[in-house]
Amino acid sequence: MDSHEQHGHSGNTIHLPAPTAWPIVLAFGATLIFAGLVTHVVVSILGAVLVVTACAGWFRQVLPHEAHEDVPVEAHEITIESERTHVTRIEIKEEHRAHLPLETYPVLSGLKGGIAGGIAMLVPALLYGIIGFHSIWYPVNLLGGAGVAHWTNPTTAQIAAFHPQALVIAIIIHATASILVGLLYGAMLPMLPRHPIILGGIIAPLLWTGLLHASLGIINPAFDERIQWGWFLTSQITYGLVAGWVVAHQSRIRTTQSLPFVMRMGIEASGLHSEEGEDHRQ
Numbered sequence: 001m002d003s004h005e006q007h008g009h010s011g012n013t014i015h016l017p018a019p020t021a022w023p024i025v026l027a028f029g030a031t032l033i034f035a036g037l038v039t040h041v042v043v044s045i046l047g048a049v050l051v052v053t054a055c056a057g058w059f060r061q062v063l064p065h066e067a068h069e070d071v072p073v074e075a076h077e078i079t080i081e082s083e084r085t086h087v088t089r090i091e092i093k094e095e096h097r098a099h100l101p102l103e104t105y106p107v108l109s110g111l112k113g114g115i116a117g118g119i120a121m122l123v124p125a126l127l128y129g130i131i132g133f134h135s136i137w138y139p140v141n142l143l144g145g146a147g148v149a150h151w152t153n154p155t156t157a158q159i160a161a162f163h164p165q166a167l168v169i170a171i172i173i174h175a176t177a178s179i180l181v182g183l184l185y186g187a188m189l190p191m192l193p194r195h196p197i198i199l200g201g202i203i204a205p206l207l208w209t210g211l212l213h214a215s216l217g218i219i220n221p222a223f224d225e226r227i228q229w230g231w232f233l234t235s236q237i238t239y240g241l242v243a244g245w246v247v248a249h250q251s252r253i254r255t256t257q258s259l260p261f262v263m264r265m266g267i268e269a270s271g272l273h274s275e276e277g278e279d280h281r282q
Contacts (some may be wrong), residue, residue, distance in 0.1 A: 010069035018067035026054035114182015117243030128231035135160035144170025201241035
């Protein structure tokens with residue numbers, strides 16, 4: 001065997017492994033084996049037969065000697081030319097690599113958005129109580145009813161009545177959830193590429209409303225039976241739009257992710273950071 005044949009090339013041909021269909025047969029057989037687990041045992045048996053047959057056929061093509069074939073080739077001279085006279089380079093100024101987002105909202109913006117959204121969503125929630133049950137306390141008691149002592153299987157009249165314990169529990173739950181989601185909006189909106197208010201005000205409420213609709217029957221069946229999901233979604237979208245608008249209209253601050261770790265820790269000492277980092281901090 002000469003040097004050309006040792007490298008898999010001889011004259012105008014190239015030495016390549018012979019094509020085979022056994023790998024496809026093997027994959028199909030494995031698929032039938034698993035498909036039979038949810039259909040019928042006969043499907044798995046057929047898949048096992050194909051797997052054994054494919055393994056035997058594939059091994060015969062490589063053992064004891066590999067099957068090869070000579071494929072004719074034609075040599076073509078290709079000249080690559082370009083009309084550009086220089087290479088255009090991407091200019092990145094943030095410490096030699098890009099960090100996104102470069103700007104974010106301060107924590108206070110998330111608090112403002114959460115509080116504003118929490119207040120705004122009270123309007124559709126209270127309208128639901130007034131229109132449906134002639135009482136503003138109905139939605140309040142639905143949220144904070146767990147704080148009412150000895151409240152088991154309450155009637156509609158009981159839920160529509162005023163209960164101070166339920167009011168306190170509802171305020172705590174509503175305020176906590178509103179502020180936490182507002183903080184989430186403050187961190188999430190800078191990372192949304194376009195239309196952050198629409199994405200955060202409509203798509204996000206739709207997602208968490210769908211999640212609650214699927215899981216509330218297990219978490220709180222009594223609440224799930226009485227909640228009106230149309231009004232609930234309306235209040236959530238109101239919260240999302242108002243909170244997103246408030247957060248999006250706050251002034252942004254630059255992130256410190258491009259600065260050296262020692263500067264983010266507030267350590268000031270000569271030789272610990274470059275002059276470029278000092279200029280960036282200033």
